[in-house]
Amino acid sequence: MATQKLYAGAKLREVRTRVQLTQKDFAAKLGVSLPYLNQMENNNRPVSTAVVLSLAGEFGIDVTELSTGDGERLVSDMREALADPVFAGDMPPIADLRLAASNAPTLARAFIELHNSYRQTHERLASLDEALGREDARARPSPWEEVRDFFHYCDNYIDPVDRAAEHFATDQGRSGNIRVAAVSTLGAEGITVAFEDTDRLRSYVPSTKKLTISLRAAPETQTFQLLLQVALIKQNALLEATLDLARFQTQEARAIAKIGLANYFAGAALMPYATFLQSAQDSRHDVEWLAGRFGASIEQVAHRLATMQRPGAKGIPFFFVRVDQAGTITKRHSATRLQFARFGGACPLWNVHRAFEQPGQFLRQLAETPDGVGYINLARDVSKPAGRYGAPVRRFAIALGCEVAHAGALVYADGLDLGRTDAFEPIGISCRICERKTCHQRSVPPLERKLTIDTDLRDVLPYTVD
Known part of the structure; x- marks a missing residue:
């Protein structure tokens, strides 16, 4: 699994401002030199383990806050926006996107909102909607x-x-x-x-x-x-x-x-919160047991597990997603590094799509995203009958997952071979930004890579990703 260095310059500046210290005094508290602190605050150097420990010891900072929040979400959203064909040329390096998310988050959000407006305007034009002629059809x-x-x-x-x-x-x-x-x-x-x-x-x-x-x-x-x-x-x-x-x-x-x-x-x-968090930890996050304990549905419990991010009393960072039979995401929440595609459906290799084939069962999956992070995913169908004969049944499937580092706290990890690399299925976020070259379920080519097309050769895909 890939290990990422921790760049948290914006968070460091936020902490220093909150405790009302100059850079010099803050550096002294952390036990580092002033130039070193300056480099960390500007994301020229990663935050060291010693600094992380000093933040916790000197200021009581919940160190998980350094690696959570908007940063990874902004990076994921910017990468997906930049994969749009309207942006000609190569995809910016991931390091540049992380710098933008850390040092200029407001500008990054403005860029994402601008792309959203463009995309919605383009969709309106493409659909030839009669509402185009009305004043309220402006892009927003x-x-x-x-x-x-x-x-x-x-x-x-x-x-x-x-x-x-x-x-x-x-x-x-x-x-x-x-x-x-x-x-x-x-x-x-x-x-x-x-x-x-x-x-x-x-x-x-x-x-x-x-x-x-x-x-x-x-x-x-x-x-x-x-x-x-x-x-x-x-x-x-x-x-x-x-x-x-x-x-x-x-x-x-x-x-x-x-x-x-x-x-x-x-x-x-x-x-x-407190009662549910303790019960979740005691039961090793047994969703069915928690549903019975609190008189809740399977979907309600899974959704609640994805909200347990209270500062100072955080639970396991889970992601939660609900899809319909067409693969369209109808609900999505994530406290993990894994972020869902903002537009379109979920990766077809996720086990959430197989839940429709095996109703009433929990399906387990070990998966790895293109960035090398491993996850344990849990999926189940959650069909919603209307309560009378002839009424349409609403069919959904949900997925709940977390990074494999937390597997020991999940009853669903029991019996899985976490040490075997080939046990992890390769999944992605969106085909447009997925970097995998040989995915057999790819729907469209990755836009940031060049393609080779050979008319004399036909493999799983009609092209080769360079």
Whole structure:
């Protein structure tokens, strides 16, 4: 497995500013020379192990923060944008992209947003949509993508909302019967809760203060929808304040994000942080056991595991993804270095696509990305019946994974041969930016490499990647 050096100049400057020290005094605290600190802050030299230990000892810094956050996400997003055919020429070296992400993150985000606007404009032109003639058809990020990126750059962890949900769940022993607590809380606000045979999961009428929950939904879904309504009623001020800080560009994005924050509250109340983290560690992250312990669904547990990034009490950095039968990503969150393609489907070599073929089973996979990092992936189908004959079934599959370095903390790693190199399947992010030369599932050539086409030769691919 490849080992990457740690460049964290922006984080070092952030820490020094926070503790209000000059470069000279900060260097003395870290036990390094002033020129050495200057080189680290400008990403001319990697952060040494001694400096990492000094940061933890002198300032109590959670050293995992040095290698997480926006940096790798920005690098991944820039590489995918630069793979667009509109950018002629060679792909910039990965070192240059990391420098841009570390030293000029605002500029990097602006570049990504500019490419998003270009791509959306191009798609509108290509589709010949009649809306092109309307004033509101101007190029701008879609509300859905804007909200997705908001959670993406927050590591899918919203501290104020998470702590408010935890307080609700643990107040007066509520964690033992969260469903009753939700109904009681709503009742105290004058809201009548009714369970009826209806297609809609949840329906609330403010004028009559009646909340209707579908009897066809699974019990864990019913509880989740009750808690979501608690968030909208009791935590509205907190949700609105969080939305104000996010500064969304459109009211549509703000409205979608509010639903997302209410969903976040519901999941965090159903699985309160400290209790859930301890249970996850004790069970070695047994998803089925955790689902039974907290009265949650498999998907809810997997999603919650990908949010456990509270400073000072972080869980294993997981990624979580949900795909439909066409391979389109419908949900994606990652606290790992692995970042999903922003556009299009997931790599066909991921085991998440095989989950549809073996419903009701957990599929395990050891995988390695082109950067040499190994992962252990868990996949399962999560079909959602409508609750009546003839109604369409919504079919999805989810994947949960983490770097193989954490395999010892996962019950799903038992029996896997982690020491055998050929046990790791080669996976990628997107064919356009994948550097593998011989992938048998490649859909399009890698744009940053030259191709050789021989009309007298036909292999797995009709070309050779140089």
